[in-house]
Amino acid sequence: MKPIANIVSATLLACLAPTVPVMAESAEDVPAYAKKLAEAGKLHRLALEYDGETFSGPAMDKLLEEGRKAQFFLIGEEHGIAENPELATALFKQLQPAGYAKLVIEVSPYVASHMDETLRKGGIDGLRNLFARPGGEPAFFGMREEAQFLADVRASSGSSEPLLWGVDYEVASERLLLSALEEMDKPEAAVVKLAALRNASDASWEKYEETRGPQYIFSFSGDPELVQAVKDAWPERSGQAEQLLNTLQQTLEINRLFVGRQILESNAQRSALIRSNFLKHWAAEKARGETPRVMVKLGASHLVRGRNFTEVFDLGPMLHEIATLEGGKAFSVLVLPGLNAQTAVFDPTQFSYRPAPAKDGYAKAARPLYDAAWPDKYTLIDLRPLRSILRSPRSGASASLMKTVHGFDMVLIMSGSTASAELTHP
Structure with missing residues (x-):
């Protein structure tokens, strides 16, 4: 592949794969802080039992206890673990009586709303039919367990009120946004400019289908000026049109x-978009006189407290501050695959998921935590009592391990976890 294809593949994998960087550390020379951390982790660990249908045990009790006390329940994940969305389903259902009524996911606001309505009317089969449309399948939810998670929590809500809050850009489903824009009344000049944007998208995807080169995926090859041209030709547009156009433009710019290898700038703009989208959802609820409890399930780097693993401030710090302002708190758990586990990895040349060994960056970055985990069961470790061991960079720990221990309240290591499967659809 050409260099640009390699960059796009790396970008897609960065969006759809692990988010904790590797910490170089020799297994033969374990430093003192790591030994102390592992020892302390064993003192503050709880077992999570799972028989394939039901989660139980002291760790489940602890997660539910923390969730009932929190305004926001944050699940920062390594994408592609089959058992993680199954756990999130169980947690959401059992936390609903405590007031959990919204679920934040890593897609755009429009696509989340569209999936929500599709699920409400047609359940998992409706989602399969949506994903069968060109551009209908968004990132992450083409995994079977992730799609079933959305279907199950939607069905359990017992309400017609919107459940899903999308906060991200749209890496895979911009054609849904274009279709929605095309259905709206607009000036003739905007019709012409929108047609040019659609033609560019179609041409890019046709090239992708011919070559399977990820550099032709429109969200990476499209020109944001095409979106700006539509905006200029459509000055008196609705709020919905503005949201759709803004998502398209931000996606292409990010x-x-x-x-263009402006990695920090890209990450900063994406995190700003995520925060802005959440605030719009939150402000709308507050305007209605509602203060729902919210579960947030995103890639780990989006939810770490403080600067994240890409050195920008993402959604996590803001949620902790909002919770404080509301007189409550946010609770965060980092979910990692077990050692020698497999996760679902996105293949941008096929636009599908396949099982592959879990990235060893997690085992290296969080090695003392893995050393504290049981090898044959899921282990929940409370990180809060461990922070005094890593109270300064002088401890010798890497920045990534410092961020992990201080940035999450607990870590769940799913020893024996398996890879998510592909969702089949017509």
Whole structure:
């Protein structure tokens, strides 16, 4: 592949794969802080039992206890673990009586709303039919367990009120946004400019289908000026149209920065978009006089407290501050695959998921925590009592391990976890 294809593949994998960087550390020379951390982790660990249908045990009790006390329940994940969305389903259902009524996911606001309505009317089969449309399958939810998670929590809500809050850009489903824009009344000049944007998208995807080159995925190859031209020709547009156009433009700008190797700028713009989208959801609820409890399930780096693993401030710090302002708190758990586990990895040349060994960066970055985990069961470790061991960089720990221990309240290591499967659809 050409260099640009390699960059796009790396970008997609960064969006759809692990988010904790590797910590170089020799297994033969375990430093003192790591030994202390592992020893302390064993003192503050709880077992999570899972028989394939039901989660139980002291760790489940602890997670539910923390969730009932929190305004926001944050699940920072390594994507592609089959058992993680199954756990999230169980947690959400059992926390609903405590007031949990919204679920934040890593797609755009429009696509989340569209999936929500599709699930409400047609359940998992409706989602399969949506994903069968060109551009209908968004990132992450083409995994079977992730799709079933959305279907199960939607069905359990017992309400017609919106459940899903999308907060991200749209790496895979911009054609849904274009279709929605095309259905709206607009000036003739905007019709012409929107047609040009659609033609560019179609041409890019046709090239992708011919070559399977990820550099032709439109969200990475499209020109944000095409979106700006539609905006200029449509000055008196609705709030919905503004949201759709803004998502398209931001997506193209963020990915253009990344492909141009302006990585920090790309990550900063994406995190700003995520925060802005959440605040719009939250403000709308407050305007209605509601203060729902919210579960947030995103990639780990989006939810770590403080600067994240890409050195920008993402959604996590803001949620902790909002919770404090509301007189409550946010609770965060980092979910990692077990040693020698497999996760579902996105293949951008096929636009599908396949099982592959879990990235060893997690085992290296969080090695003392893995050393504290049981090898044959899921282990929940409370990180809060461990922070005094890593109270300064002088401890010798890597920045990534410091961020992990201080940035999450607990870590769940799913020893024996398996890879998510592909969701089949017509």
